[in-house]
Amino acid sequence: MLSCSGLAGGRGATTVFRDIDLTVDAGSVLALLGPNGAGKTTLLLTLAGLLPVKGGTVSLDGKPLRGGRPNVANAAGVVLVPDNRCLFNTLTVEENLRVATRRGGPEPKAMLEIFPDLEKRWSIPAGALSGGEQQMLALARALIQQPKVLLVDELSMGLAPLVVAALFRTVRRIADEHGCAVLLVEQHVDLALGVATQAAVLRRGEVVLSGPAAELAGDSGRLEQAYFGAPEPAPSR
Known part of the structure; x- marks a missing residue:
């Protein structure tokens, strides 16, 4: 199990996300959703040890992981698939x-x-x-x-729809058959929710919505509000 509590992080002097509480159980998939610039990739890089922790804690199977040490995170079983594949x-x-x-x-x-x-x-x-x-x-x-924890950033980027659908099924199979916890950052909301166990929406560096993936998939209104915020009130006449 991967968990973070009160986690804050960013790049240089800039704090990109704050007060993040997330848990990903072994054999489950957590879809981390949200608009561009919300801090999703920065969060993954922090969990992988590639960026320092500015506050809060990250733990794996109840044991704390020291931030900013990618070799330590990788040796503990945290493996990142970056958005540029590398x-x-x-x-x-x-x-x-x-x-x-x-x-x-x-x-x-x-x-x-x-x-x-x-x-x-x-x-x-x-x-x-x-x-x-x-x-x-x-x-x-x-x-x-x-891996004990698999971090996947933007699986669908630049790929044809049929290929993307097959890759999402593969991610679900990896979680089921290999028992690793998967944290999936993705813009393709429907496909992500279709394979995820849980989901969370990150906006402006904060988790604004979380819950069972099937429940969120069936409530497009809550998802839209989480992505874009409450609509502006109509001007009075």
Whole structure:
């Protein structure tokens, strides 16, 4: 289980989010939604240790994680799939997976059970893959590290709808079969809520709405208000 309490963070002297209380249980998916600029990516980078904690706590299985130490977070089992994928473009699919393999962990070929489409691209440089294939590889590279917590930023960015739908099903399968907690930042609200267990909306650095994903999916009015705030009152005449 990943949890944060009263968490605040940002970049440099700027605080981007504050007072964040979130919990993601093992085997569940939390969809973190919200408008652009709300602080979602900054929150993920903070949880991954790539940005310092400005206040509050982050814990994994009840043990505190020291902020600003990505090696410590990764060793504890927190793995990030960034929005730009960060693949080694000149290395092949197999080589990208091999450099992420942990001692005693699964071999690269084991990832083909979940990502069979990568087999025919096994010896192709990552830079020559399609966008969907690159996203599969980024997920596979994260999964081979046997994460306890998987942080996924903008899974659907720049991809065709059919590819996106398949990738969302894969994320749900990873949570179900591998038992990791998944925190998913996403702009494609309907698909995210369709695979998520819980959801939260971040606006202007604060959680303004949270609850079961199925419940929020059925209440578009609450979602819209959480994204954009209360409508301006009509001027009096």
